[in-house]
Amino acid sequence: MAEAIIKTENLTKKYGDFCAVDNLSLTVYKGEVFGLLGPNGAGKTTTILMLLGLTEPTSGSAMVAGYDPVRNPLEIKRKVGFLPDRVGFYEDLTGRENLLYIAELNGLRGKTAERKAAEVLEQVGLSHAAHKKTYTYSRGMRQRLGLAEVLLKDPEIIIMDEPTLGIDPEGAREMLNMISFLARERGKTIMLSSHLLYQVQKVCDRVGIFVKGKMIAQGPLEDLYRQLTGDKFVIELQVGNGNDQLEGILKNIEGVTSVEKERGLYLIHCERDLRQRITEEIFKKGYHLLHLHLQGYSLDDIYRRYFQSQEVVERW
Numbered sequence: 001m002a003e004a005i006i007k008t009e010n011l012t013k014k015y016g017d018f019c020a021v022d023n024l025s026l027t028v029y030k031g032e033v034f035g036l037l038g039p040n041g042a043g044k045t046t047t048i049l050m051l052l053g054l055t056e057p058t059s060g061s062a063m064v065a066g067y068d069p070v071r072n073p074l075e076i077k078r079k080v081g082f083l084p085d086r087v088g089f090y091e092d093l094t095g096r097e098n099l100l101y102i103a104e105l106n107g108l109r110g111k112t113a114e115r116k117a118a119e120v121l122e123q124v125g126l127s128h129a130a131h132k133k134t135y136t137y138s139r140g141m142r143q144r145l146g147l148a149e150v151l152l153k154d155p156e157i158i159i160m161d162e163p164t165l166g167i168d169p170e171g172a173r174e175m176l177n178m179i180s181f182l183a184r185e186r187g188k189t190i191m192l193s194s195h196l197l198y199q200v201q202k203v204c205d206r207v208g209i210f211v212k213g214k215m216i217a218q219g220p221l222e223d224l225y226r227q228l229t230g231d232k233f234v235i236e237l238q239v240g241n242g243n244d245q246l247e248g249i250l251k252n253i254e255g256v257t258s259v260e261k262e263r264g265l266y267l268i269h270c271e272r273d274l275r276q277r278i279t280e281e282i283f284k285k286g287y288h289l290l291h292l293h294l295q296g297y298s299l300d301d302i303y304r305r306y307f308q309s310q311e312v313v314e315r316w
């Protein structure tokens with residue numbers, strides 16, 4: 001069975017009467033990428049700060065890599081690397097010099113420190129900029145240098161607050177690839193927070209969805225999607241020459257459970273992925289296919305359903 005490496009029970013943080021994190025109970029397993037997802041102000045950063053022992057919970061408890069962040073903040077600092085959403089450096093030093101400084105603070109010196117700095121710079125794709133002063137770095141480069149700093153410590157767990165925020169799409173993709181690599185190839189456990197749902201969904205094994213301090217759902221995206229829709233598959237179809245018979249034709253396909261029509265788009269609910277079968281049938285009947293799409297386990301779909309329907313949010 002997978003080993004829990006982060007576990008919180010009824011973790012709560014109040015600022016006066018305002019509850020920033022409300023009875024959070026979550027488990028993150030060793031080696032997984034867990035996404036803490038939700039809009040701005042949902043309580044993601046506050047949760048991270050509690051896990052790092054940087055702010056005390058009002059009530060509830062947390063266990064991170066076997067330690068209680070309130071009682072053992074130094075152990076947590078040793079085991080957990082943290083990449084904040086804005087990383088600070090000594091701007092007049094080069095990337096490499098900044099790393100050597102951090103290496104020294106972590107007890108690494110001389111050739112060992114230099115070797116390690118070169119290694120992590122290589123890992124984050126910054127070798128070419130190692131000798132440039134950090135004030136010349138772009139935001140994406142700063143994030144990568146921040147990650148290099150984290151990797152110097154070789155932590156068991158890496159927590160990242162909005163790792164792709166403000167980075168161009170190419171840079172964001174590279175950052176996400178690095179996250180995947182660190183989890184899959186290096187066995188790191190990664191928790192990241194984000195409100196950029198479509199971006200991070202590809203790398204997260206499981207996600208927790210946060211709204212107004214409450215975690216309203218957690219699990220693999222696929223499960224969350226199924227819980228929400230109750231369907232296994234929904235296929236969108238649009239044809240150029242639809243007529244009254246089409247709905248009946250679609251309903252008659254074996255495996256189709258129901259068909260809805262929404263502004264010229266047919267939503268075909270099916271027991272399995274019937275795209276090929278549907279395509280064959282509509283061609284056979286002489287319809288012109290304009291659009292055929294299997295609604296995926298997209299976080300955007302989940303986000304829309306949870307957040308944009310005020311009714312649902314209130315119910316939760």
Ligand SMILES: Nc1ncnc2c1ncn2[C@@H]1O[C@H](COP(=O)(O)OP(=O)(O)OP(=O)(O)O)[C@@H](O)[C@H]1O
Pocket residue numbers: 015018020038039040041042043044045046047
């Ligand atoms: N020190 C504080 N004092 C009072 N309220 C705070 C404090 N820190 C955070 N909050 C409030 O707690 C709520 C949660 O903030 P938090 O930063 O955890 O959200 P978030 O999900 O990380 O969002 P963002 O991405 O915008 O940082 C917000 O409404 C914020 O204004």
